[in-house]
Amino acid sequence: MCKFVIAVIVDNKPGVLMRVTSMFTRRAFNIDALTVSTIEDPNYSRITITISGDENTKNQFVSQLKKLYNVKKVKVLDDDVTVKRELMLIKVKNSPETRAEIMAAAEIYRAKIIDYSTDVMSVELTGEPLKLDAFIKIMMPLGILEMCRTGIVAIERGTDTMINQE
């Protein structure tokens, strides 16, 4: 089992996200994460999908995506040259016993404290998914009240872009 990050350029039209996600259900693909946003060209959106599976699953996934008429480009991002980022907001218990540890962890992980009261502290953290996982592990015993993650966005280094590729 490997993780693959797949970037998809789709028409920026109503219902397109549903067309894409409905294919996942129909073909029984499991999605780890999915993000969608507009891009430099307002006619298109970019969907970044993370899936786990073998080589065959990945190939099926890509060819099934390419069959959808609103899908314009599909690319499996090359792990070696891809920058992956995720944003997390996490709300933890703030008490005299835990305060120092939270602040220290935030400092080391270069997280931002975005809300502070006597009882709770909210932290914003950006980075590779593994970094976010590690931060969660530290916060776990201190008492996580609520959290959310955006899912991975990813882009390849260098001059190549999704739009100018064949």
Add this chain to the structure above:
Amino acid sequence: MKLTGSDIVIETLIEQGVTDVFGYPGGQVVNIYDSLYKAQGRINHVLTSHEQGASHAADGYARSTGKVGVVIATSGPGATNLVTGIATAMLDSVPMVAITGNVPTALIGRDSFQEIDITGITLPITKHNYFVSDVKDLADTIREAFRIAKSGRPGPVLVDIPKDVQVALTEYEKQPCTEKFKNKIAKDIYIKQAVELINESERPYIYIGGGVLGQDMAEQVLALADKIGGYIGCTFMGISCVPTSHERFLGMQGMHGHYASSMANKQADLVIGIGVRFSDRATGNTAKYVKNTQFIQLDVDISELNKNINVDVGVHGDIKNSLERICEMVNENPRPEWKECIDALREREAEIEKKAAEDGKDRFMPKQVFDIINEIKTDNTVVATDVGQHQMWAAQYLKFAKNRTFISSGGLGTMGYGMGAAIGAAVAKKERTVLITGDGSFGMNLNELATAVTYNLPITIVLLNNGVLGMVRQWQTLFFGERYSNTVLERKTDFVKLADAFGAKAWRCATPEEFKKAFHESSNAQGACLIEVLIDKDEFVFPMLPPGGSIDDIIVSRERGE
């Protein structure tokens, strides 16, 4: 020229070369039907008894001609009644355009009367679908729908048009019929790899499916078989792609396939799959299926490659082009040893058939029905079927000489498909069409008998009546300890009187002689005819691969009376 949306619908259909449409009017398509009224003489509309029948008719029309079938239905229940027909077309890759009306845009999302999100419902069962919210996009959307439906691997496309868009006025300019998207051409390297595998193989087996049907390429398939000394088997969808009588052809393989083709597939060291998806019905247990065999797969749809089984060489591109290139490059080799193997298989198959005929010599065997149909039907006769035992017998016993003369729901296995499909084929071909059906399937859409009679369509319905749901009963006998749960119909329907009530001529037959006489008479009759054939409830379809089994588990006969 300024036209209303509904006029544009009809004008665009005409521009796309549509001469016949099937459908049923209703509140949200009344404008489209008004435009149809004005276009009388330029486009023919066939009114069915039920939208499902119309969708199957559009499908049968498309399968028998290769043209795009068109169906029109109103919003809400009209649209949902199309669902089974659209799914049937999707699973068998049939080009179809379904046009539905919807409530005015302002009422969308308010659970208005007869409002339904049909684009949402049909999302997984269409190649693509559209909701047209602006009349300016209407003509181009319908054009694109036709283009998508017929290009590459064909399929159904639905266009949902709210009523206000049908009423709105906009500029319309006639355009020529849209061309198909060009199919990709396979890369040389894959052609070369395929050629190498074929040259190295000793026992090549060519396995064709619905993809071949869509391309009219019997000539190319037979040329390859002749050149490499290969033998041809087909999937259920591949029936009628190459002439049944050709000496290179072994028949349908799989769950109820011919012994010779299923065994040839097993004994082959190389399987060349052309336009097939290696469906579970055709391969049986895939883990056992792939043992000791190499595979080449040719398909226009790249997602078919390696989907159900892993192949050694996948050739993505136009299959006709790929096959021609392979055939040109491959070494000529008659492979006489392979022929000996095949001859032995054919001998064994003949023995099995002989034994079955002997076992049944005292009763009216289903095979006799098909032998008589083979005798009387012409090469052009289209045969449609419903789903069940009669369908498998038709697939096994009927002989075909021309592509697109066998029409049946393979992928979805839709009981009730046949009546609509036969109507579609009869409208398209204007020649006598034969429907093979059973009492179970016929019961599902027999209301379309009214359509066949009203339009005086030349359809002969051969209804094999065994009083039970035979295929499920067969499973119950073999695998469920003869517990016949809800498969004994015991209905009191008199099919001859029923046909009479609808206005169709009808016969009831209990012997081959009676059937032959009736079928002969029906062939020269006018309009719709029904022939009820009484057969035993315990006739089985053999050979059979048990569910989940492989070709090693093939069951070829059953001792009767046990």
